[in-house]
Amino acid sequence: MLARVANNLFWMGRYIERSEHIARYLNVNYFSSLDAPNKLSQSRQFVLQSMLYMVGDQTEDLSVELNEEDVLYKIGLDIDTSYSIINNIKHARENANSARDLISTELYESINKFYHFGLNYPVGSFVKNGLYDFTVNITEITAVLRGKIRGTLLHNEVYALIMMGMNIERATQITRIINAKYNDALKAQGSYGDKFSKSFEWTTLLKCTESYDMMRRLYKKTPTSISTLEFLILNPNCPRSVMNCLNQVYAHILILDTSKHYNKNSTAFLVGKTRSEYRYKHIEEIEDNIQSFIENILNSLGQISQKMEMEYFNH
Amino acid sequence: MLEHSFNLAACIKPMSLEYFITYKAENHYESMVNDAHWQFLIIPEHNINQEFITVDFKNSIDAYNEHSINGYGFKTIRVQPKSKFKHITFEASFKLIKNNVNPFDFEPNSDIAIDYQKVMELDFKVDFEPFLRQTHYTSIPTETKTLFSFDTHKSIFENLQALNQWVFEKIYYAPEVTDVYTTLDQIIKHRQGVCQDFTHLFCALARQNHIPARYISGYLHQGNGYFGDSQMHAWAEAYIPNLGWIGFDPTNNILANNSHIKVAHGKDYNDCSPLRGVVYASGSNETKHSVLVSHQQQQ
């Protein structure tokens, strides 16, 4: 397979995944804030700031009044904002276009529809009353795309590359969301006697990652900081957990790397090493210093991505 | 931009000369270049007058120098570095033996008319089509009146000599007035130029008079006070029935001789440019001239 096309497939996976997480974050935060138990979590400014924080565009000066429609437009449909959902969709399709001869007609058609859905979505109604409809559609279309990727592609290198992109991106986004909600939980603590560990924000976090129901089934208790982080980071059976993503990345790099020899400079080696590290971590280690954990995991993911670039995309 | 200069020294041997040519090009970029391709058309042609050619080509970043043949059958060197760089120099040294040439050593055809008939024959025109066509650099603006017409009472050779002189007198040698993009309409208007412009004008007018003419790129030994600079030289070859290709250097109003070392020929400069390159670089490029003084070696 061409190195350039491999790179495009990898990034197609990443952009599809990324658009989904941003969309769900907007949706869940916005709508759960409407009847949140405390005043700060209900505050519109608090929610808008959290949204910008998640996409990495946090405002330095928190006293500046944010305009809801502006923020929603910026993150949702503004083609001049690099991180907007619409740009992620565009990039996903561009990457699919250049790998069009390698992916199935069915997958391409779905990506193409995804693109036209985003492109034709009326801006006016999106910022006024379309947030729910738009974001739900995005998350549903991405679920369809995932199905098409799994169901209409040979499970070979093409598939492995897309899956690597998706899982690296998912781990990255989950970590970013944890970071954003952790930050919100810190800010929201204390008001009305909420404790950090029992913050309402943990429920929101689980919903943002579509893991609330799974978590409730497993723990049968109201989520706390520890149980939530344990579930989202370390539980290999939660399909959204960082651990699960690393397992997936490892499984797929083995499709690409067929060498039987031990090579400490390979991507496969690095993925395996990172995976083992998290496999034998326990939550108390992480809870002590969440901030540095987040930095570390983002670093590790970045390194894997760079390694892949060196080994496979850069010939 | 890439500048190239060369230095050429000759030492006289009976009947033949041994030449040493060094060609140097130097290039600086503001930011790292990670994709570049160059093709040099600078190796002296092997022909009956130029023999025992040795080639030594180096670049400063140890990139692979690939020897190849271009579309017109001339030897080239391609360099496509695989590592990043900001600065690169190329240095070529050639050695060759130039056999003593007497440009006047031929018997002119006694019946002049036969030659003029020959050049008008269809077969002749078909065979020499490339060197009879108007190209980008050899097009004379249609509004310009005929600049030079052959006198058919004289031989083709004599007419070409006259044309050589006419071009020499028409254009003033002036470096840095024209560049590689200058076309003949500008040359005719301003009457200034360098060897390349002299040669294009000569070729255009010879072709207008139905004589095949080709652009020659090569080196000129300047020891004899000839016009030129430390760049590659250009002159022309015209085809005369029964005689073959004869070299004319309109920049110096002489026939090509022992001092002219041919590299390549073509329809015009486009076919012969010594260096073609594709460099993907951002930021500005700095060019440094470097003049290399080489020793004259006595054999």
Next chain:
Amino acid sequence: MGKAEHPIFSFYNKNPDLYDEIYTKGGDIKEVYQKLFDIYGGHSIKEFADLNKKARASFFNQGITFQVYGEKESHEKIFPFDLFPRIIDANEWDIIERGSIQRSKALNLFLWDVYHEKKIIKQGIVPLDLISSSNNYLHQMMDLDPPGGIYNHISGTDVIKHTDGKFYVLEDNIRCPSGVSYVICNRTALKRALFGVFNHYQTHTVTNYAENLLDLLETVKPKGVDNPVCVVITPGMFNSAFYEHSYLAKTMGVELVEGKDLFVENDFVYMKTIRGPLKVDVIYRRVDDLFIDPLEFKPNSSLGVPGLFAAYKKGNVTLANAPGTGVADDKAVYTYMPQIIKYYLDEEPILSNVHTYHCSRPDELKYVLEHVHELVVKPVDEAGGYGISIGNRLTKNEIEKVKKQIKENPRKYVAQPIMSLSVHPTYIDESESFEQRHIDLRTFTVLGKDKEFVLKGGLTRVALEKGNLVVNSSQGGGSKDTWVLKK
């Protein structure tokens, strides 16, 4: 009852001056169309329009689109089509197929000759001018022997039917003819929407194009290669024909590469894969001649591969089509096709040429200038229908403008009588009914070493604007599925 509830052909107006593909002169349905007419006739306009709409939406969703570049922005369009197919019976097709092969072979021999001995010119059969004033004649190709002796591996021949019922060739496209992907897409769309109609006809398949193309490309592999690696090279996804490039690569099962995916080392061509360099042997190129190698041709082009031509010249890689084929799809060469066919094949042309006036000849120039209003004037070296003016559709001012252009550069223009292309019922959205529209047919011929293939179908192009004769997609043309019937 509204218009839409009427049967499909209720509002079809037959202009008796035009040659209608489905009606006889007497006004009866032609036999081959009878069954189709019966089936379609049972539906209302609305039913048909709905199906048509769905089929178009499916094209759009599948991204079977091309980019249209406007002055400011570009946008994506589908190549318009309708679900009423054109039928070519076995006898008619036989003429078209043999005629297309004949022309492709003659052009191939012509190309060999003009890049070698140039006998046809020396013998005075065609003028020297055809090469000496052509910008598409590449001197780098002189005396180069392309693998298998093939220059125009893929040719697109544009054929029309005139009011006299005879086929004429309008032009031969042997640079990078496009459109073949639409042939297959149209068939797929029609099969999906109206599968029942195929039960009544024995139609040749069109889906075998890619496999045949790959087979034939493999016959012209470089010497010493057993299992050639073929690729398709595209200028990139912003090219208007990118869909076709990706379609061809996909259906041939080969890589779709861009210039930057390839590199040349020691005069061999390699592609950059995730496992390192892989040697490439045959390149089906959809990049124009002057862009394929910046070290040999246009220096500022980033679409090509530096050093590619040197590798080609050495015989280490095959390019299809060969560089320099453009000299033979010049419209001036077209006018000599009867002589070219006679000279190389010693045959009479199976498909006729349209009479052509050369503006480079003083007497013909005079005639053209006096008759611009009843002639089609074409620039000799433009593709895609650009720069064509059709005399009877021009205003007085426009005629003067055309005359001025011709006078400024007579060599650049040829003129032909206005051929009345045959018409075919075509569904028109605006009027919600079937109307007569002019059509042509582009056939696709593939030449390999001692082997050839003509796609049994081809692209029927439709001039969607009423009375318009220009069918090119870039000029607002549409298309139709084309059925070639088995014997």
